[in-house]
Amino acid sequence: MDHSEQNETSDKKRVTKTDILRDFQVSFFAMSRLVSFPWTFLEKDLASNKSSDLISDILKQTCLHSLCRKFPPSVRFRRLFLSELIRREAAGCDPLDELYDALAEVVGAEDTTECYKSYLLPSGDAVSLLESVALISEGTTGLVTWEAALYLAEWALDHRQTFTGRTVLELGSGVGLTGITICRSCRPNRFVFSDCHRGVLQKLRTNVQLNGLTDRTSPAVSVEEVDWTAATEEQLKRIGADTVIAADVVYDPDIVGSLVQLLSRILSCSSPGVLPEVLICSTIRNPETYSGFKLQLEKAGISHHVIAGPVSHVFPYSRPSAIELIRLLR
Structure with missing residues (x-):
């Protein structure tokens, strides 16, 4: 593979990752059903890279995003979402501290009607x-x-x-x-x-x-x-x-x-x-x-x-x- 082909392949990977991060972000803030999230892509990434980098990026676009601080989805939804991330992280890479810190914020938080x-x-x-x-x-x-x-x-x-x-x-x-x-x-x-x-x-x-x-x-x-x-x-x-x-x-x-x-x-x-x-x-x-x-x-x-x-x-x-x-x- 020559240099130009390597660059093209790398660009495709970046676009794919960008699209996936966007999908996670859009679905998270709209509180979509968790089964609709692109978990398969995350699982494949964890299996091939043995790295928590993608999970860290997902966190930055969801629970750690400034929009979540200002207009947070429900406590229950965030708790379930983070639990799904942790379940997949546990099977694929070393623990990510910021993931557990985010979960700690919502574990004891009170659910509301709005x-x-x-x-x-x-x-x-x-x-x-x-x-x-x-x-x-x-x-x-x-x-x-x-x-x-x-x-x-x-x-x-x-x-x-x-x-x-x-x-x-x-x-x-x-x-x-x-x-x-x-x-x-x-x-x-x-x-x-x-x-x-x-x-x-x-x-x-x-x-x-x-x-x-x-x-x-x-x-x-x-x-x-x-x-x-x-x-x-x-x-x-x-x-x-x-x-x-x-x-x-x-x-x-x-x-x-x-x-x-x-x-x-x-x-x-x-x-x-x-x-x-x-x-x-x-x-x-x-x-x-x-x-x-x-x-x-x-x-x-x-x-x-x-x-x-x-x-x-x-x-x-x-x-x-x-x-x-x-x-x-x-």
């Missing part, structure tokens, strides 16, 4: 969110991030022009992942986060502030209570949205009717000849509920177009889920 999840953007920035550790908390599912919100955020990153310079209203913002991603990456003129659950609104305001967004920043942002059954034409005209988005809001047949009525009012009270772009992204958990939503749209005189095609894989989540993004038309 934790931070951070979603890394292509720019290198992170969207950090305070979320509930339970899928259902305070009687709502709005205190965690769901797959359709992640998908819609990825679609937005691929179609930034849809939001650039516009006033965007998000319905059912939840903890704020999609909207904060758009604010940080797509340069809207104004962004209105909305929900109707008191606990969700409180958490939403916290997350908007955590990510440095206020009504004095660019874009200007606000968090508003928008009750789908009580939102008035005056409120909707005051918001004046050019683009309306929603993710994972079609899951309960009892509220689908209220959602369709609200969407009909949004489309009806827009300026003459200027319809807002309305995008609804849904994880299809119950086909009957989702079909019922589309049927009610049709009865309200609202047609829809399915937006197909791949999106860039930015965030870690279960991709086999049936997710559909539609654009509403009248």
Whole structure:
């Protein structure tokens, strides 16, 4: 092998290691399921090198990273993650002191009902969110991030022009992942986060502030209570949205009717000849509920177009889920 081939092989190894470290970091801060981490690569590296260097690098990109100090994943998750690292290290190389020091920090720490999840953007920035550790908390599912919100955020990153310079209203913002991603990456003129659950609104305001967004920043942002059954034409005209988005809001047949009525009012009270772009992204958990939503749209005189095609894989989540993004038309 000549010198140039050696350099090329070395570059490929560096790229591979960089990709693996990125995978560990992205998955760690999003608190992905541990089985989804690239453990096989680590095991092969330990078997061939008999060195803890890669484990040390993984630690620097996860538990010892400044983002973890500021916005730490749950104590339980960090404990389990470090235990997995230790299990593999014990079989492959000499003990690494900093690994056991990191575990000592969380062994006696108390678990809480909330934790931070951070979603890394292509720019290198992170969207950090305070979320509930339970899928259902305070009687709502709005205190965690769901797959359709992640998908819609990825679609937005691929179609930034849809939001650039516009006033965007998000319905059912939840903890704020999609909207904060758009604010940080797509340069809207104004962004209105909305929900109707008191606990969700409180958490939403916290997350908007955590990510440095206020009504004095660019874009200007606000968090508003928008009750789908009580939102008035005056409120909707005051918001004046050019683009309306929603993710994972079609899951309960009892509220689908209220959602369709609200969407009909949004489309009806827009300026003459200027319809807002309305995008609804849904994880299809119950086909009957989702079909019922589309049927009610049709009865309200609202047609829809399915937006197909791949999106860039930015965030870690279960991709086999049936997710559909539609654009509403009248």
